[in-house]
Amino acid sequence: xxxxxxxxxxxxxxxxxxxxxxxxxxxxxxxxxxxxxxxxxxxxxxxxxxxxxxxxxxxxxxxxxxxxxxxxxxxxxxxxxxxxxxxxxxxxxxxxxxxxxxxxxxxxxxxxxxxxxxxxxxxxxxxxxxxxxxxxxxxxxxxxxxxxxxxxxxxxxxxxxxxxxxxxxxxxxxxxxxxxxxxxxxxxxxxxxxxxxxxxxxxxxxxxxxxxxxxxxxxxxxxxxxxxxxxxxxxxxxxxxxxxxxxxxxxxxxxxxxxxxxxxxxxxxxxxxxxxxxxxxxxxxxxxxxxxxxxxxxxxxxxxxxxxxxxxxxxxxxxxxxxxxxxxxxxxxxxxxxxxxxxxxxxxxxxxxxxxxxxxxxxxxxxxxxxxxxxxxxxxxxxxxxxxxxxxxxxxxxxxxxxxxxxx
Numbered sequence: 001x002x003x004x005x006x007x008x009x010x011x012x013x014x015x016x017x018x019x020x021x022x023x024x025x026x027x028x029x030x031x032x033x034x035x036x037x038x039x040x041x042x043x044x045x046x047x048x049x050x051x052x053x054x055x056x057x058x059x060x061x062x063x064x065x066x067x068x069x070x071x072x073x074x075x076x077x078x079x080x081x082x083x084x085x086x087x088x089x090x091x092x093x094x095x096x097x098x099x100x101x102x103x104x105x106x107x108x109x110x111x112x113x114x115x116x117x118x119x120x121x122x123x124x125x126x127x128x129x130x131x132x133x134x135x136x137x138x139x140x141x142x143x144x145x146x147x148x149x150x151x152x153x154x155x156x157x158x159x160x161x162x163x164x165x166x167x168x169x170x171x172x173x174x175x176x177x178x179x180x181x182x183x184x185x186x187x188x189x190x191x192x193x194x195x196x197x198x199x200x201x202x203x204x205x206x207x208x209x210x211x212x213x214x215x216x217x218x219x220x221x222x223x224x225x226x227x228x229x230x231x232x233x234x235x236x237x238x239x240x241x242x243x244x245x246x247x248x249x250x251x252x253x254x255x256x257x258x259x260x261x262x263x264x265x266x267x268x269x270x271x272x273x274x275x276x277x278x279x280x281x282x283x284x285x286x287x288x289x290x291x292x293x294x295x296x297x298x299x300x301x302x303x304x305x306x307x308x309x310x311x312x313x314x315x316x317x318x319x320x321x322x323x324x325x326x327x328x329x330x331x332x333x334x335x336x337x338x339x340x341x342x343x344x345x346x347x348x349x350x351x352x353x354x355x356x357x358x359x360x361x362x363x364x365x366x367x368x369x370x371x372x373x374x375x376x377x378x379x380x381x382x383x384x385x386x387x388x389x390x391x392x393x394x395x396x397x398x399x400x401x402x403x404x405x406x407x408x
Contacts, residue, residue: 218390
């Protein structure tokens with residue numbers, strides 16, 4: 001997971017800077033990268049982790065109620081006002097004395113971010129979504145916001161070199177550290193997912209620029225082909241959800257027959273959650289591999305600026321969400337930012353209707369999968385669209401030098 005600021009520098013419209021100049025510009029910048037490791041706590045340690053989850057969730061809900069009451073009375077309450085009251089909370093509730101202080105502060109900051117997002121959506125005229133109280137099933141992580149100071153560990157999350165990690169209030173928890181950390185760890189998050197625990201280190205790392213490449217490619221994202229490139233290469237979609245749909249339906253039916261509050265229902269819910277997690281992990285793994293292949297080969301990558309949220313509300317919503325275009329483009333932009341590559345987004349209007357050879361617009365139905373133009377250009381529809389996308393990204397030059405303006 002790379003920082004949005006660095007990714008934004010790379011995901012831009014065409015400019016005069018060459019790939020070599022862009023690599024020079026990012027050599028001294030940093031970005032954030034997450035490292036996720038599986039934890040194997042004992043029963044006592046798992047109980048301690050669950051207790052910390054419950055305490056932070058209760059604090060979040062109490063702080064939210066306090067803000068609601070302040071608003072009803074016409075008063076303003078900031079995150080710093082609430083942080084100053086943490087001492088009183090520990091006096092009234094002695095169990096909070098065993099919770100790392102910065103974890104409590106980060107919980108209040110998390111609520112503050114929820115309110116900031118709420119007010120920003122109100123200002124934009126979007127569906128606001130007021131911050132909600134969190135039940136047990138809707139609160140699955142807590143964060144130690146400061147794990148290193150002056151280049152050295154200050155305690156939380158420190159790997160001990162014996163296959164264990166130090167967690168304040170819990171002890172030394174067994175961890176599967178399958179790859180080494182990079183850069184400087186900034187935060188340490190403990191997350192519960194489908195009954196399993198994970199440690200997430202967010203590290204500040206330096207970019208790793210690849211050798212400059214003058215090659216450019218346009219990519220068309222679709223459902224028949226997940227990616228079609230202007231070079232004629234196509235990649236089949238993973239369809240991870242579709243492949244697991246029958247199995248998912250079976251275990252969901254089994255869940256619906258279980259008595260609420262029973263152990264069997266809890267076990268069935270866990271099976272459903274694990275399958276959903278597996279589907280998401282398979283999709284993400286596919287996206288990472290395709291993005292890495294493109295970034296390694298090409299210096300400039302041009303794609304459509306898709307309205308994925310709008311497409312997710314269409315009649316093809318299940319297939320669109322299964323493909324995960326938005327996640328893929330985020331991963332692609334992040335990898336490109338770290339490698340010193342350019343990612344360019346162009347408007348998607350009519351890219352599949354324009355001939356990449358002569359630049360004329362030829363209307364086609366969605367069922368037509370071959371582009372055949374009077375000029376003699378015959379291509380796979382998605383490959384033709386990828387060539388149009390590349391041409392728009394490279395200042396709209398088509399065919400024999402004819403220039404076509406980007407669609408409005």
